[in-house]
Amino acid sequence: MSFSWTRVKAILVKELNDYRRNRFVMVFTMTILPVVFIAVPTVQLLVAPAAEASSKLDARVGLSLLYLLLIPAIVPSTVSAYSVIGEREQGTLEPILITPIRREEFLIGKALAVIMPTLVVAYTIFGAFLATAALFAHPGMRSAIFAGSHIPVQVAFTPLLAGWSIWVGIAISARSSDVRVAQQLSVFANLPPVAIVALMGFNVIPPSTGLALGLAALLLTLDALGWRAVAAMFDRERLITGVRT
Amino acid sequence: MVERLGKRFGDRVAFDDVSFEVGCGEVFGFLGPNGAGKTTTVRTLGTLIAPSSGSAIVAGLPLSPENGPAIRARISIMPESPGLYRRLTVAENLRCFAGLYELDDVPGRIERALRAVNLLDRAGDPCGSLSKGLRQRVALARAILNDPAVLFLDEPTSGLDPVASREVHELIASLRERGVTIFLTTHRLEEAERLCHRVAIMNTTLRLVGRPDELRERLFNLALEVRVRGSLENPGSVFAGLPGVDGWRVSDSGGYELTVSDPEIAAPSVARALIGAGADILSLAESRHSLEDVYLELIDEDTEAKRR
Numbered sequence: 069m070s071f072s073w074t075r076v077k078a079i080l081v082k083e084l085n086d087y088r089r090n091r092f093v094m095v096f097t098m099t100i101l102p103v104v105f106i107a108v109p110t111v112q113l114l115v116a117p118a119a120e121a122s123s124k125l126d127a128r129v130g131l132s133l134l135y136l137l138l139i140p141a142i143v144p145s146t147v148s149a150y151s152v153i154g155e156r157e158q159g160t161l162e163p164i165l166i167t168p169i170r171r172e173e174f175l176i177g178k179a180l181a182v183i184m185p186t187l188v189v190a191y192t193i194f195g196a197f198l199a200t201a202a203l204f205a206h207p208g209m210r211s212a213i214f215a216g217s218h219i220p221v222q223v224a225f226t227p228l229l230a231g232w233s234i235w236v237g238i239a240i241s242a243r244s245s246d247v248r249v250a251q252q253l254s255v256f257a258n259l260p261p262v263a264i265v266a267l268m269g270f271n272v273i274p275p276s277t278g279l280a281l282g283l284a285a286l287l288l289t290l291d292a293l294g295w296r297a298v299a300a301m302f303d304r305e306r307l308i309t310g311v312r313t
Numbered sequence: 314m315v316e317r318l319g320k321r322f323g324d325r326v327a328f329d330d331v332s333f334e335v336g337c338g339e340v341f342g343f344l345g346p347n348g349a350g351k352t353t354t355v356r357t358l359g360t361l362i363a364p365s366s367g368s369a370i371v372a373g374l375p376l377s378p379e380n381g382p383a384i385r386a387r388i389s390i391m392p393e394s395p396g397l398y399r400r401l402t403v404a405e406n407l408r409c410f411a412g413l414y415e416l417d418d419v420p421g422r423i424e425r426a427l428r429a430v431n432l433l434d435r436a437g438d439p440c441g442s443l444s445k446g447l448r449q450r451v452a453l454a455r456a457i458l459n460d461p462a463v464l465f466l467d468e469p470t471s472g473l474d475p476v477a478s479r480e481v482h483e484l485i486a487s488l489r490e491r492g493v494t495i496f497l498t499t500h501r502l503e504e505a506e507r508l509c510h511r512v513a514i515m516n517t518t519l520r521l522v523g524r525p526d527e528l529r530e531r532l533f534n535l536a537l538e539v540r541v542r543g544s545l546e547n548p549g550s551v552f553a554g555l556p557g558v559d560g561w562r563v564s565d566s567g568g569y570e571l572t573v574s575d576p577e578i579a580a581p582s583v584a585r586a587l588i589g590a591g592a593d594i595l596s597l598a599e600s601r602h603s604l605e606d607v608y609l610e611l612i613d614e615d616t617e618a619k620r621r
Contacts, residue, residue, distance in 0.1 A: 078412025082398065082405070089400040089439075159396040163455070166359055167413040168386040305362050309353075311322045 075169050079177025080184075087147075087185065097146055098185060102139050102193045109135045109197055113213075118206040125212040133222055134266050136197060139190040140230035141258045144182045148237030149254035151178040152307070153244050162308055171302040175295055179234045186230045194222060221280055228287035233258045235294030242302050245310070261287065318367035320353055327353040331367070331519045335463075338492040340485070342509035344500060344604075346612055349516045351498045352393070355465045358496075359390045372462040386414065389461035393468040395452035399441030403432060403451050406440055407458060414459040426454040430484060446477030453484060457493075464488065465496045470504060482508060506604040514608055521607070528607045534559075535576055536600035537583060540568035542593035551590045555582045570600060 087093045109132030116128050155161040164174065201213050213219075237254040244250035264283060267273040305311070319329040328350030335341040345351050356362045358371050360381040369376040372387035397406050404423055411419040427433045430450040440448060449469065456464055466485070470478040478501075485508050488495060499505055505512050506525050513522040521528055537558075545551055548569060552561045557579030564570040573579035576599045587594050 072415060074415045075413050078409050081412070082401065082409040085405055086398060086400055158399070159392075159394040160398060161396075162361070162392050162394075163390075163396040163410070163452075164413070165361055166385060166390045166392075167410060168382040168415075169413050170382060308356060308361050309322065 071170065072173060075167075075173045076177040076180070079164075079169075079174060080181050083178065083181030084184070087181070093147060097143055098189055101143055102189050105135050105139050105142075106193050106197060109133070110200055113197070113201055113205050113209060116206070116209050118208060120208065122208070122212065125208055126216070128209070129212045129216070129218055132197070133218055134262075136190070136194055136222065137225060137229060138262065139193055140186055140226045141233050141262045142255060143189060144186045144230050145233045145237045145254040145258050146251050147186075148178070148182045148234045149241050149244075149250040150247055151182070151238050152241040152302075153247050153250050154241070156307060157247060165304050165308065171304070172295060172299050175238060175298055175302060178238060179231075179295065182234050182237075183227070183230050186234075187227060190226045190230070191223075194226070217277070217280075224284055225287075228284055228291060229258075229261055231291030231294065232261055232287055235291065235298055239294075239298045239301055242298065242307070315358070315369040316367055318354070318357065318369055319365050320350070320357055320362060321365045326350075326517060328515065329366075329518050331515070333513055333519065333522050335494060335496060337494055338489075339511065340489050340495045340497060340509045342505035342512035343496060343498040343515060344502065344505055344512055344608060345515035346500065351515060352467055354515070355390060355467050355496065355498055359388060359465060360384050386459070387461065388463045388465065389456040389459055390465040391452050391456040391467060391469060393471050395448040397440040397448055397451055397455075400439060402437050402439055403427070403443075403454075404436040406451065407455055410455050410458055416459060422458055426458045429457060429487070430454045431480070444477075446473050446480070449473060449477065449481060450484075453481065457488065461493070463494045463496060465498070467498045468500070469497070470499070470501060478504075502603070502605040502608055512604065516612060525604045525607075528604070529602045534572045535574065537571040537573055537576055537579060537597065538564060538566075538568060538600040539571060539583065539587070539597050540566070540595040541587060542595060545569075545587075545590060545592055551586050551592075552583070555579065555586055558583065568596075 087098075112128050112132045116125060120128075152161070155164065198213070198219070201210055205213070233254070236257040237250075240254045240257065241250045244253070261283075264273070273279065314334045316332050318331045320327040321329075331350075331354060333341075343351050343354070353362060357364050358369060358376065360371075360376065360378075363378065364376065371384050374380045374384050374387070376384070398409070401409070404427075407423045407426060408419060411422060416422055423436070424433065427436055430453050432447065432450055432454060435443065435447065440451060443451065453469065456466070469485070470481050473481065482504065485495060485497070489508065497505065497509060509525070511522065511524050512528070514520045514528070521531070523531065544567075548561060548563075552558055552569070552571060557573050557575045558571050559574055560572040562570050571579065571583060580597060580599075584594065584597055587597075
């Protein structure tokens with residue numbers, strides 16, 4: 069039996085329906101958490117003095133956008149860390165694994181179900197930030213945001229960070245025996261790429277087009293290979309019996 | 314067909330050297346105490362767990378990792394716990410599984426499955442709002458959604474009240490009439506006796522396989538149970554030498570249990586002998602051993618063997 073997008077879609081639709089009715093995911097993960105992440109950048113944007121030097125303005129913009137990049141790093145990690153262990157805890161994993169679904173189909177369905185709402189939330193928040201900048205920021209700040217490479221970098225790194233975060237979250241979820249531990253570990257596992265972006269934002273690692281492209285290429289490769297690596301860690305027997313094979 | 318199948322987890326033997334065959338359209342009962350390896354056997358046959366030894370053919374396909382998806386497409390397993398998405402409605406749960414089986418005519422199949430379990434009017438209810446009995450019925454509807462060639466039911470009435478259990482029994486009986494091959498794991502013996510064509514009794518290894526009446530005959534001698542008013546003065550002389558009577562003992566109920574070779578020959582001669590001895594016969598009947606007696610006899614033997 070070959071790879072089936074029908075089975076991927078079945079998992080995706082099920083997950084999206086489940087989120088829709090899950091108050092924790094809808095209210096906290098998809099609403100409150102992103103709003104928390106936009107609060108600091110918006111304040112940074114509005115309190116910046118008009119006469120501030122352009123280098124300082126650039127640093128402010130870097131810090132603001134770093135906060136916004138925490139959305140694709142943190143939001144999917146909490147949801148994806150629940151994806152396998154959560155199914156196991158509520159007793160639904162065995163009925164799913166009894167069907168003809170392949171582990172790759174299951175994992176891709178789960179990953180799509182996390183990345184779709186994450187991108188909607190992350191880009192919406194970013195759009196709201198840009199709109200606020202366009203309407204309320206002083207001209208110096210506005211040009212620092214819109215003239216530089218900040219926007220394309222933000223647009224490109226949002227899905228790349230989300231992809232990394234999702235695969236790491238699912239991998240941890242597939243090997244954990246406790247939801248809370250899985251969620252904490254997956255947040256920790258997302259710190260390295262965020263730290264690199266932060267170091268670039270604060271000029272500790274001098275940002276350059278080459279470095280940004282290199283980091284993007286690395287994340288893209290990890291995201292593309294992620295499902296294969298996670299599939300290799302996904303052991304039906306261990307998940308059902310709790311015994312390593 | 315299962316041939317010398319076994320599964321070990323490290324040093325622990327889950328089940329070992331299990332061999333049996335289940336015919337098409339048969340309801341096959343799988344009995345055994347907790348920890349006997351029943352669920353692990355079902356999971357192994359359902360390709361969730363790889364066997365450590367032996368081989369099997371499930372729904373016409375050899376049990377192997379490569380055949381896993383194809384076998385799972387032809388069978389269905391209803392685990393002990395219903396495992397439903399509680400926030401999703403009954404119909405959404407079934408729609409998800411119809412997608413996983415890549416079924417056509419999804420609305421029609423869902424309607425037929427829900428009609429079979431008498432839950433058509435609850436299709437829009439969230440599964441979390443249903444009682445345990447109703448959730449079990451939804452799980453059963455999910456299990457028959459793909460018209461499986463072999464349906465594995467693992468403790469389908471576990472934790473259900475008598476009314477809900479009876480409904481599940483009726484559904485299994487109707488599936489049996491439709492010719493579905495059913496592999497029923499249970500430790501409810503009256504359930505197995507009522508629903509199964511044949512049963513296997515398992516306690517890590519397979520102890521016995523056969524029709525319930527065959528197992529009774531294999532394990533217990535044919536016997537007559539006699540009750541008389543008062544007691545006989547000299548039962549030995551009354552029962553000795555009667556045609557078809559091989560021996561006797563005082564039964565637990567205070568009557569007499571006679572071991573016989575043929576109850577139809579022995580019963581009239583016993584009646585005549587009792588009347589001749591002046592006894593008032595209260596009852597004279599063939600002693601019926603239940604499947605529970607067979608089961609307990611075997612499990613007790615195992616417990617005794619372990620003690621020794």
